[in-house]
Amino acid sequence: MDEKRRLVWFIFFRVVVVTVLLVTAIILNLEAEGGIHPSQVTVLRLIFATYFFSLGSYLFIRFTTSYTLFLTYLQIIWDIIFVTLLLLVTGGIASPYSFLYFLSIINASILLARREAYYTASLCGILYGAILDFQYFGKLAALGLSPVPARQYGSKFVFSTIFLNFGAFYLTAFLTGYLSERARKSESALEKKAIDLDELERLNRSIVSNLGSGLLTVTNEGRIRVFNRYAQQLTGISHEDAYDRLLSEIIPAMEKYADRILSPQAGEVEYLSSHAGKIVIGFKSVPFNDVEGNRIGAIVNLLDLTLIKQMEIELKKADRLAAIGELSARIAHEIRNPLAAISGSVQLIVQGDSVSNDDKRLLTIAVRETDRLNALISDFLAYARPAVPHKVAVDLNGFVADIQTFLATDHRFGQIALLNECPPGMTVYVDRDQFRQVLLNLLVNAAEEMPSGGTVRLSASLDRLGKDGSEQAFTRIVVEDSGSGMDPAIMARIFEPFFTTKEGGTGLGLATVYRIVESHGGTMHVESTPGAGTRFAISLPGEA
Numbered sequence: 001m002d003e004k005r006r007l008v009w010f011i012f013f014r015v016v017v018v019t020v021l022l023v024t025a026i027i028l029n030l031e032a033e034g035g036i037h038p039s040q041v042t043v044l045r046l047i048f049a050t051y052f053f054s055l056g057s058y059l060f061i062r063f064t065t066s067y068t069l070f071l072t073y074l075q076i077i078w079d080i081i082f083v084t085l086l087l088l089v090t091g092g093i094a095s096p097y098s099f100l101y102f103l104s105i106i107n108a109s110i111l112l113a114r115r116e117a118y119y120t121a122s123l124c125g126i127l128y129g130a131i132l133d134f135q136y137f138g139k140l141a142a143l144g145l146s147p148v149p150a151r152q153y154g155s156k157f158v159f160s161t162i163f164l165n166f167g168a169f170y171l172t173a174f175l176t177g178y179l180s181e182r183a184r185k186s187e188s189a190l191e192k193k194a195i196d197l198d199e200l201e202r203l204n205r206s207i208v209s210n211l212g213s214g215l216l217t218v219t220n221e222g223r224i225r226v227f228n229r230y231a232q233q234l235t236g237i238s239h240e241d242a243y244d245r246l247l248s249e250i251i252p253a254m255e256k257y258a259d260r261i262l263s264p265q266a267g268e269v270e271y272l273s274s275h276a277g278k279i280v281i282g283f284k285s286v287p288f289n290d291v292e293g294n295r296i297g298a299i300v301n302l303l304d305l306t307l308i309k310q311m312e313i314e315l316k317k318a319d320r321l322a323a324i325g326e327l328s329a330r331i332a333h334e335i336r337n338p339l340a341a342i343s344g345s346v347q348l349i350v351q352g353d354s355v356s357n358d359d360k361r362l363l364t365i366a367v368r369e370t371d372r373l374n375a376l377i378s379d380f381l382a383y384a385r386p387a388v389p390h391k392v393a394v395d396l397n398g399f400v401a402d403i404q405t406f407l408a409t410d411h412r413f414g415q416i417a418l419l420n421e422c423p424p425g426m427t428v429y430v431d432r433d434q435f436r437q438v439l440l441n442l443l444v445n446a447a448e449e450m451p452s453g454g455t456v457r458l459s460a461s462l463d464r465l466g467k468d469g470s471e472q473a474f475t476r477i478v479v480e481d482s483g484s485g486m487d488p489a490i491m492a493r494i495f496e497p498f499f500t501t502k503e504g505g506t507g508l509g510l511a512t513v514y515r516i517v518e519s520h521g522g523t524m525h526v527e528s529t530p531g532a533g534t535r536f537a538i539s540l541p542g543e544a
C-alpha cells in the first residue's frame with residue numbers, strides 16, 4: 001500500500017518536471033524565429049510520450065494490486081531512457097538537461113534501496129560519459145550531434161565534466177539512499193510501536209474483564225467508568241447501566257465511603273443483590289494518576305465475602321458445639337461416681353431390718369431410677385466420647401458366642417432364641433470393645449421389640465464387590481429379628497441421637513452403632529417390614 005503511494009507521488013513529481021520542460025520549450029520556441037527547430041519537435045514528442053507513460057502507469061497502479069516492483073523498475077528505466085534521448089537531441093555536451101539523471105537516482109533510492117540507487121547512478125554515469133565520449137570522437141554525427149562544440153571545449157573539459165557528473169550522481173545516490181533508508185527504518189519502528197500499544201490495550205482489557213474479582217474505576221467526581229464482568233455478576237447490574245453513575249447509586253452501602261473513596265480505603269459493606277439476596281462485599285480502593293501525576297480517579301477492587309463470612313460463623317458454631325460436647329461428657333462422667341454411691345447406700349438401707357415396707361418400696365424406686373440414670377449416662381458417654389477404633393483381627397463366631405454367654409443371664413433375653421449363624425473361622429478387623437457395643441445395642445433393641453419371645457438371628461457373609469465396582473472385600477454382618485418391625489416414618493429417624501419410641505429409652509443406642517460403624521469405615525443398611533421383623537446389615541471393610 002505504501003509502496004504504491006510512493007510510486008504515485010513519484011509519477012506526479014515527474015509529470016511536474018516534464019511540464020516545466022514543456023513550458024521552457026514553448027517559451028524558447030516562441031522567441032525563436034523561422035519556425036520550430038526539428039530537434040524541438042523530438043523533445044516535444046518525448047515529453048508527450050512521458051505524459052502518456054505516466055498516465056498509463058498511474059492507471060495501472062490504480063486498478064491492479066500486483067506488479068508494483070516491476071512497475072517501479074519500469075519507471076526508473078523510462079526516466080533513464082528519457083533523459084538519455086533528451087541529451088542526444090539537445091546537443092549532448094551542450095545540453096543543459098544532464099541534471100535530469102538525478103530524477104532516476106532519487107527515484108531508485110526512494111522506491112527501492114540504497115544498492116539500487118548506486119546501480120542507477122553507475123548506469124547514468126556510464127551513459128552520460130558514453131554520450132560525451134562518442135560525441136567528442138565524432139561517432140554521433142549520424143544522429144546530428146556534431147563533435148565541434150565538444151572539441152571547442154577541449155578534452156580536459158569534457159573529461160572533467162564526465163568526472164564531476166559521475167561524482168554528483170554517486171553523491172546523490174549516497175545522500176538520498178541514506179535519508180530514505182532512515183525514513184524507512186523510523187517508519188517501521190513506529191509501526192511496531194503502534195502494534196505493541198494495540199496489543200497491550202487488548203491484553204489489558206481482557207485481563208480486567210476476566211479478573212476473578214470485581215474491578216471498577218471511578219472518576220474524581222465518583223462516577224463509574226470501568227465495571228468489569230465480575231462486578232456485573234456480583235451486583236447484577238450491566239456495564240451500560242452502571243456507566244457514569246455514582247458508586248453509591250449502585251452499592252448504597254458505599255455512601256458512607258463516598259467522600260473518602262479517592263484515597264486508599266478498605267472495608268466491608270452489605271449489598272442486597274436481586275439474584276443472590278443479601279451478600280457481603282469487601283472492597284479496597286487506590287487512587288490512580290495520569291502521566292503528569294494528577295489524580296484522575298480511583299480503582300476499586302470488590303470481592304464477594306459472603307461465603308467466607310458464612311464459613312466463619314459456622315466454624316464458630318462448630319467450635320462451640322465441640323466445647324459443649326466435651327464439657328457435658330465430663331459432667332456425665334462426674335455424675336456417675338456419686339450416683340454409684342447413692343445407689344449402693346440406698347441398697348444397704350433397704351436390706352436393713354429397721355425399714356418399714358412402705359419405705360422399702362420408695363427406696364426401691366430410688367434404686368431403680370438411679371440405675372436408669374446410670375444407664376443413660378453410660379449410653380451418653382459411649383456416644384459422646386470420640387474414640388478412634390483400635391482395630392484387631394477378631395474371630396467372629398467366637399466373639400458372638402461370648403456375647404451369647406454374657407446375655408444368657410439377661411432377663412430381656414429370657415424368651416428369646418439367639419442364633420449364632422456366623423460361619424466358623426471368619427475374621428473381622430474391629431475394635432473389640434466398640435464392636436461389642438454395636439452388637440449388644442442391636443441385640444438389646446431386637447429383644448426389646450419382642451417382649452413375648454421370638455428369634456434373633458446373627459449371620460455373616462463375605463462380599464467381594466465394593467459399592468462403586470472397585471474390588472474390595474467386605475464382611476456383611478446381619479442382625480435379624482422376628483419382632484414387630486417399624487413403619488418408614490420411624491425408620492427414617494432411628495439413627496438420630498435421642499430419638500426413641502420407648503418409655504425410658506435414651507435414643508442413643510443406634511446413634512452410637514452408626515458412629516462406630518462409620519469410624520470403622522463401614523456402612524449400615526436397615527430393612528423392616530411392620531409386623532414381620534427388622535434386619536440390620538453392617539458392611540465392614542476387610543483387612544485395612
Ligand code: ADP
Nearest residue numbers: 445446494500501502505506507508509510534
Ligand atoms: P432406644 O433403644 O433407647 O429407643 P435406639 O437408638 O437403640 O434407642 O433405637 C431407636 C429407636 O429405633 C427405638 O426407639 C425403636 O423405635 C427403633 N428400633 C430400634 N431397633 C429396632 C428393632 N429391632 N425393631 C423395631 N424398631 C427398632
Ligand code: MG
Nearest residue numbers: 441445509510
Ligand atoms: Mg436401644
